[in-house]
Amino acid sequence: MARRILSFVCQNCGAAYGRWQGKCDACGEWNTIAEETASTARPAMPGRAPRKGRLFALEPLSGEAHDAPRLASGVAEFDRVTGGGFVRGSVLLLGGDPGIGKSTLLIQVAATLARGGHRAVYISGEEAVAQVRLRAERLGLAGAEVALAAETSVEDIIATLSERDTPRLVIIDSIQTMWTDVVESAPGTVTQVRGAAQALIRFAKRSGAAVILVGHVTKDGQIAGPRVVEHMVDAVLSFEGEGSHQFRILRAVKNRFGPTDEIGVFEMTGAGLREIANPSELFLSERDLGSPGTAVFAGIEGSRPLLVEIQALVAPTSLGTPRRAVVGWDQNRLSMVLAVLEAHCGVRLSGHDVYLNVAGGLRIQEPAADLAAAAALVSSLANAPLPPDAVFFGEVSLSGAIRPVAQTAARLKEAAKLGFARAVVPDAARAEAESGLSLKPVAMLSGLVADIAARGTRPARPDRRAVGDG
Ligand code: TYD
Numbered sequence: 168m169a170r171r172i173l174s175f176v177c178q179n180c181g182a183a184y185g186r187w188q189g190k191c192d193a194c195g196e197w198n199t200i201a202e203e204t205a206s207t208a209r210p211a212m213p214g215r216a217p218r219k220g221r222l223f224a225l226e227p228l229s230g231e232a233h234d235a236p237r238l239a240s241g242v243a244e245f246d247r248v249t250g251g252g253f254v255r256g257s258v259l260l261l262g263g264d265p266g267i268g269k270s271t272l273l274i275q276v277a278a279t280l281a282r283g284g285h286r287a288v289y290i291s292g293e294e295a296v297a298q299v300r301l302r303a304e305r306l307g308l309a310g311a312e313v314a315l316a317a318e319t320s321v322e323d324i325i326a327t328l329s330e331r332d333t334p335r336l337v338i339i340d341s342i343q344t345m346w347t348d349v350v351e352s353a354p355g356t357v358t359q360v361r362g363a364a365q366a367l368i369r370f371a372k373r374s375g376a377a378v379i380l381v382g383h384v385t386k387d388g389q390i391a392g393p394r395v396v397e398h399m400v401d402a403v404l405s406f407e408g409e410g411s412h413q414f415r416i417l418r419a420v421k422n423r424f425g426p427t428d429e430i431g432v433f434e435m436t437g438a439g440l441r442e443i444a445n446p447s448e449l450f451l452s453e454r455d456l457g458s459p460g461t462a463v464f465a466g467i468e469g470s471r472p473l474l475v476e477i478q479a480l481v482a483p484t485s486l487g488t489p490r491r492a493v494v495g496w497d498q499n500r501l502s503m504v505l506a507v508l509e510a511h512c513g514v515r516l517s518g519h520d521v522y523l524n525v526a527g528g529l530r531i532q533e534p535a536a537d538l539a540a541a542a543a544l545v546s547s548l549a550n551a552p553l554p555p556d557a558v559f560f561g562e563v564s565l566s567g568a569i570r571p572v573a574q575t576a577a578r579l580k581e582a583a584k585l586g587f588a589r590a591v592v593p594d595a596a597r598a599e600a601e602s603g604l605s606l607k608p609v610a611m612l613s614g615l616v617a618d619i620a621a622r623g624t625r626p627a628r629p630d631r632r633a634v635g636d637g
């Protein structure tokens with residue numbers, strides 16, 4: 168006998184409960200738990216053999232592979248992040264803080280695509296048509312043939328879009344404002360967002376149109392609404408930037424058709440978003456040359472080298488527990504570098520507050536930044552400016568050794584291109600001579616610390632005999 172089991176499932180995270188409750192213990196969301204029925208193993212129909220299953224052919228791994236057909240948007244920085252343009256029938260979720268420039272970016276993408284002769288539709292659930300027009304006018308895009316509408320009913324939208332020839336790109340701004348008849352709850356609720364997203368994803372797969380959903384971001388940086396939408400779509404992009412800076416960075420968080428480590432760099436100007444083809448120049452444009460506590464890191468973002476300034480401030484603390492604050496880098500990596508400096512290089516930081524900042528509002532994820540961060544920290548502590556024409560890269564291991572990192576040649580080439588003359592690199596990069604830079608290989612972090620401290624006006628390392636428990 169089939170037994171029907173009632174269970175209560177959180178529509179946000181999928182946790183299951185035996186009874187209804189107002190708050191999901193697993194994800195902390197309220198009112199997301201809904202009743203679902205799940206029947207246990209289905210017994211065979213009486214008098215009939217159980218279905219045997221259809222046979223299908225298995226294929227070898229080798230064989231012809233077709234690249235997903237893509238349509239480049241024409242906005243190079245955007246295409247870099249998606250992996251070369253829109254895949255037919257794919258759905259992309261673009262998240263970002265309110266006011267960061269999502270609508271601006273997408274109207275620019277739609278207009279560029281339309282100028283290339285493709286049909287692009289922009290549906291706004293937040294702004295009136297006149298507002299969208301006004302923005303397009305300000306951006307100088309009023310001439311582009313983008314089809315506009317201010318609509319929020321998913322059924323109406325899909326019916327309208329299915330009527331004429333399918334558009335190549337449909338922008339839904341934003342998914343939180345959409346609602347579908349199929350679900351009864353109010354727009355913006357988890358179930359509505361999920362229902363609307365599901366319907367639009369089905370439309371994309373059926374029609375071959377690429378769909379971009381705009382998603383709002385909550386205070387803690389999550390795309391509001393069910394996490395499941397992130398699992399349902401083919402790619403999740405996030406548009407980020409620091410409030411006070413004009414740079415905006417587009418990053419792929421998930422991408423079924425391309426890389427997730429590429430970034431697109433834009434600058435918000437009075438005439439919309441401007442693409443930044445050479446971000447290093449932008450991130451280094453406001454360097455304060457010759458001040459202690461700054462080091463230039465030669466990094467790699469995706470396939471592109473990116474030079475950025477790392478700034479450190481090490482100052483005596485007045486607190487019992489000194490502060491360790493970091494912006495743009497990983498707090499744990501900072502702790503690790505500080506621990507290595509203390510344990511292996513004789514640098515005493517327990518009486519100092521430490522602040523570390525990546526200039527320009529960029530967020531670095533590479534361990535290769537360890538060496539630059541360490542150099543900046545010691546430079547600040549010892550009041551010893553680092554040579555302004557030097558770049559740093561290398562991973563610091565817990566033993567204090569400097570480990571090699573990938574793509575040494577590309578990092579050095581970018582540094583040479585931007586006029587740097589020296590590079591402080593891991594010992595293993597010694598062989599990369601043809602870059603034109605004068606290389607200073609370091610095997611152990613303590614060697615670099617001693618070098619920097621020797622030029623400083625403040626002792627970075629107290630007399631080592633005085634250090635210790637004695
Ligand atoms: P918007 O695209 O509306 O942000 P979102 O859709 O992510 O909420 O961008 C709003 C901000 O961008 C607004 O504060 C003004 C600024 N902006 C410019 O600086 N220049 C421009 O040309 C445009 C259109 C907007």
Ligand code: MG
Binds near residue numbers: 269
């Ligand atoms: Mg908007």
